[in-house]
Amino acid sequence: MNIGERRYVRASDRRLAEVATQALARIDMQALRHRRSEAAGVTTERSHDGTVVSATCVIECSLKEMHALLVPPTSERYACVMRELVGPDFIYGAIVHHAEDIVDQNVTVKTATFVKRHMLARNEQWCFVSAAKALEPSEGNQVVGFTVALASLHPDDVFIGKAQTASVIHLQGLSAVYLVTPEEPKTQQDGRMKRAVRVTLCAHVGTTPSSNRTPPFPFRWLLPTARNREETDDASNGAVLARVVQLARALKQFQVVVRRRRLDAQVLADLRKVQPTNTRCVCCTRRVDAARSMFGTSKRGSAEDATMARGSKRCKLCGFVVCARCVCTIGKNSLSGETCETSNKSIKYSQAVHLCEHCMQRVDDADYDNFCASNDGLSPSGGLVQPDTPDTEPASAVIARALSQVLGDASKEEKPVVIRVIKHLLSPSQEDKSKFRANSAELAKSLGRLAEEQGFAEEMPHPARTEAPEVTPVPEVTPETPSSPVDGDTPPLAGCSGGGG
Template sequence: MPLRTTRRSPTATASYVSNADTTASSPQDSARKVLVDNEELLLRVRNAPLAVALKRALTDPVASWGSIKSTPCIRLGPLRSGDDTFELSSRAAGPNGDGFEVLTVGSIACSPAELVSVLCAREESDYNAAMKGMHGSQFIYGSVVQVLDGKQSQGAMPDSHQLAVRTGCFARSRMLARNEQWCFLEYFQPTSDAGTSSADTSQGFSVSLLSLPEKELAAGKATGGRVDQLDGVTALLVVDTEPNISGEEGATKLRVMFHALYKGNEEPVSGQATDKMVRIRLQGMAAGIPRLPAVVRRRRLGTQVFAHQSATAERQNSEAQNTRCVSCTKGLRLSALMRVARRCQLCAYNVCTSCWSRENVETFNGHLSAMGVCKRCLEWVDRCDYSHVQIGDRGPVEVIDDPVPSAPRSVMGQQSLRESLAVESTKNAAVSVIKMLLDPSKATTETTYSSSSDAESTDSEEDEDEEKYMTAVGEYFQRRAREAPAAKDCVLSNAQQRTYPLHPMDKASPSAPVPDGESERLECITKFGLMDLNEPMPELDIICSFLGKELGFFCTMITIVGATHQLILSCTIPDFAQALLPREHTFCQHLLMGDAPFIIKNPEADVRFYNMNPVTRQGVKYYCGIPITGPNGIMVGSICCVHSAPMDITRSQYDTLVRFGEIASKIIRVKAEAKLWKRRYVVACRHRGRKESMLYLFILAISYRNTNHRCVDGLPERHCSSEANFVGGVTM
């Protein structure tokens, strides 16, 4: 896959044949890209004394190194004066001094998983983007020839280890020389914890690098005589965790040690790089290690959702048009003729030129773009947790296509709704939800309550009705799976860009955005008493249960978002029902900033959510919010679906979520309108006579019945005709 960058790479003078091979095939396999079997590759890694060479380099006296210099690098983490530094050492090696070795040691404030994704990328585009970030214009192009996981090795190596074969071409190191190609073997190994038998990157890891002869590769290499091979190079990169001396949360630092050794050639060989060329290249490799923090920073920025250019202009809040820098409080000139300010494209606030910097942002496929970011936002970005972010999760969240089933699968909704129909206490509510699901026009104002006619049915009739319901539901979901909108047509709010600014926040106080129509929204909630809905609504319980079981969410809630708190009307976790949550610690406040479903993956890596209670205390890794509209069509709440791991939503699941959002909205509207009628009746009884009050309520009930008396085709007649004879709690 071609790499897209913000600047042109040096033109490659040789052609490439790529495509990574991830199978453990034999060297006689015609489809294999490496002409040496995996057992031989593993044997070479294990026989190489890389750890011994690194230990010797670290313990040798400083005077034994010919050159020692400090190289600055950007600082990740809390803002402090100065930059971090790496120490680069080099010296001649070998008995005759023809060889060369380099050593780079320094610290990076990031998680081990972030460095693993940079140094051991599986995709070719990610590999090239990382190498470009470390070596700049000196790196031309590279290929991932083969990747073998421990699970594919049939016991030859542990499951957590990885064996890869890569190539990389570098621009000529001096005039009149040829470009250089390095074909090498890479072995990734997590650091084992002495107290357990498991191995994970949280303790650190090591990456071994060994040169491979060009003739042992059948693909992924530069063809032709325009490159010299970098043979005889071995390297070891070790990453260990450092103790958290500062005591700050999330202040873990990694100690990075890189050692590369070249023993030299006794005689010049045609097609191989000379000793001087290899020496210059090793120095370039060592100089690329201090650029790792910059690569980590741009990938962190790639997980954020930046503000739209018109985010401040369309907002009514004056904070977005600030006249003082939000980082240092310096006064700003915002006039068109004498503007001395910059706009941060992450928080959408104005900042002074000293607190603003242009940063590279890496998104999907290694694509780079330059964005202006303020110091305050960079500090927020570095406070987030990126240890669980996968490479494929970078870029905007999208709805995906439905997978092609390899075998017939059960129809959605069969198990969950059948269980609700089988329980007497939830059967009527399940019938109501099914009727509204099958006929959207039926759901305008209707909800089903218990009636005496249902009690007269026999067990055989109930079983027959249940099968008819299940058949109708199965046909509905099969039809919707075919007719659901395409994945590209499924709209998500604030996915590509954010339409609102980020308000100032700290570690304990998340950003709390407020929509433009907040006063009208709160007025609607107050008028219909939505924050006072405390009666059981079994229909909402069935919807939550359905979405939790069928779509696999850890927790599903139906909520009303008030001025300061969020009321949970129904939840798959019973203890949360009727609970009040602080609004600033809810995802749904960001749903209110758009008019479509809102999805967020890895909220712990997003500056908007990293310090929310659901993320820091409950470990939420995924959120999907569906709007709930009130009686006036104003968004008043949401169907809130959260999970403990990132997941994807397919087009048919998106269609189901939107449909149940409409059903839940109409159930809440009916309940709210019924309570409103009841309050009006009570008021009428106080100011009118009993006869006039009953006449007033009778007119309301007739209007209610006339808008609901329809039957859904294919459902039992007795359930369609058992119209609700209960309005607002007053019997007619």
């Protein structure tokens, strides 16, 4: 930690890593790796020191995508993921500390506040440490997974990101671990490989001894003096167990969160500017009236046609109208997060997104391992983006070289398109509006040489040159030698406007 930087947790980074390691030791990892059945759902087992809750689910994504969701880099991204998983039960959460002194694993301290279970209860708060670590590779298997260990912290050890003490109860004695391992890729009908990961959650809820302390009055938080009290109340074992079961059932929601993150890489169409031109569904070719799908249904037609027209949606990527049978809705049952909409750029968490089957297939088939827009400026490896070195090739030279290669390899039909791109970059209107790192003058010089080599320099636009107005020379006046009237001229008298009287 840098000198002068404020610390918002009491424990040291080394102690936080030890707490996460102790939580991982409570889980039987060997038995967890052999859990393969999803049909069992959420299982609850009693043990001598508490209750063990486990669940597993297969998510169609890559290891890096799942790592970006379970180990979010910012509080905004963490809140968005939790809101998609838990829904309206999630109130607030934040990442209050990053353990920079621990290099072999990613250790952070987080908080989460949940809605109360019934009217007479209080909201629940969870302060915990999270530690993500890669699994050791086994013999013959180079692609390994990772684990994310979670362990409860005492609320007095966390200084920010919490609610008022009197309004919440704290989830204590909770240890959990996410085990993420890759599945065997499946070959689709078109020959493409489908990647997937298996996510297994195992949580241990310890038995809280109730004989060591006197149980508090159950409704004392309603008293006027309870708002300013400082002592904390721990949640009962039943409340902690109910919250853990909710998190276990939310494993299937990771598929929705994955697709939400993939939408960050897409540019959604502005449906107000793009008008649909198709009269039939682009997927199943059923007739769909674009006007009726936008403004409602008519009284004529069968009930099936009316249902199809009412349920038809417009694809947010291609803009075409899709019938109700072929539309794919992402995040239909999830709550729209206002904090996610305002604090993150390009995050499509604000509402349900409708896509056609063709666009949905293209979104799912793309490779998002190198996509780091959701990591808020972090590279896929987890490090900060570093500036270019002084000996790095200028951006203008890189653009010119890339366009030269594309133009050289382009066919007769593709060359006009490349030339159009070069014209667009050299147009005078782009000189002032350019937001690239490339130098406009250097880029214009490089592309100008490229145009001369390819023989279309005459077609390139030339920026208008503004000529400076002609300036009339002013005769010099030497102050040391005042001007005298020429012989034969009579100087005008003071007060006269012209020459002779």
